[in-house]
Amino acid sequence: MDLDILADDLRRVTVQVARRGNVVGAGVVWAPEWVVTNAHVIRHRSVEIGLADGRRAEGLVVAEDREADLALLRVPHLGIPGAAAAEPGRVRVGSLIVAIGHPFGMRGVLTRGIVHALGPIIPGGRSWIQGDLKLGPGNSGGPLADAQGHLLGLNAMVAGGLALAIPLGEVSRFVDAAGVCPG
Numbered sequence: 001m002d003l004d005i006l007a008d009d010l011r012r013v014t015v016q017v018a019r020r021g022n023v024v025g026a027g028v029v030w031a032p033e034w035v036v037t038n039a040h041v042i043r044h045r046s047v048e049i050g051l052a053d054g055r056r057a058e059g060l061v062v063a064e065d066r067e068a069d070l071a072l073l074r075v076p077h078l079g080i081p082g083a084a085a086a087e088p089g090r091v092r093v094g095s096l097i098v099a100i101g102h103p104f105g106m107r108g109v110l111t112r113g114i115v116h117a118l119g120p121i122i123p124g125g126r127s128w129i130q131g132d133l134k135l136g137p138g139n140s141g142g143p144l145a146d147a148q149g150h151l152l153g154l155n156a157m158v159a160g161g162l163a164l165a166i167p168l169g170e171v172s173r174f175v176d177a178a179g180v181c182p183g
Contacts, residue, residue, distance in 0.1 A: 003110075009149045010100040011108040013083040014142050015075075016050035017041050017059070023050070026101040026142030027059075027073065028154060031082045035073040036171055037141030038156050039064050042071045049075050052108065063178035069156055069166065070174045083143060085168060086150035091115055096147040097131050099155050099163065101139030111135065116162055127170070129153050133163040 013029040017037055025041030027049070035049065042061055049059040059073035091097075098112045113133040120127055129144060135158050144153045144165040153165035 006098065006145075006147070006149045007100065007108070007110045010083075010098065010110070010143055010145055011052045013080065014052065014100045014108065016102050016107065017141060018048040018050060019043060021048070023102045023105045023107075023138055025138060025140040026155075028083050028141070028143045028151065029078065029080045030072075030175060032080065033074055033076055033078050034082070034175075035059055035075055035078070036154060036175060037071050037073065038154060038166075039066045039069045039071045040156075041141045042073075047073065049073070049078075050107075051078075051080070062180050063174070065174055068170065068174055070154070070171060072175055072178050072180070074180070083145075083151040084149065085172075086146050086152050088169065090146060090150070091118065091129060091152045091167075093117060097129075097133065097144055097152065098147070098149075099131075099133050099135060099139060099142060099144050099165075101135065101142035101155060103136030103138040105138060109139075113163070121159065121164075127167055128156075129165040129167055130162045131165065132161075135163045139163075
């Protein structure tokens with residue numbers, strides 16, 4: 001896929017999450033009125049959502065799991081189809097990956113790299129998609145996608161120089177358990 005088209009497609013499903021006008025992270029449109037993001041991005045029950053087309057909306061937190069670092073927001077009248085999900089098992093070590101986010105308040109920045117490792121960082125820890133992407137504050141909650149633009153997970157943090165993303169399967173289980181969002 002052409003990188004410009006890929007970036008535009010991902011920007012369409014990536015929102016800004018802001019508090020008092022300051023961008024604090026990103027989110028991914030999961031379904032037409034629903035956005036998933038990291039729980040650490042959310043500090044209040046209501047946040048400001050900025051869309052790629054310049055519109056602003058209010059997002060209300062309807063489910064949150066601080067341990068899993070996931071939050072589900074309802075954004076009425078969003079009117080954007082959800083991100084295309086990758087097929088299970090599609091991500092592999094060495095796969096080309098891309099991320100979109102709003103690092104340091106810059107809107108819709110694309111970065112790319114490869115999958116470095118899959119699984120826990122420490123024995124018995126949670127699983128991560130570990131990539132050699134350059135992420136910064138404002139990328140949290142944004143999409144990690146494959147070279148075709150299919151969602152693989154949510155970017156969460158940087159550790160040991162690697163970007164860590166919550167795998168799509170874990171995000172899907174969280175949304176399903178919330179029981180409020182078609183997905």
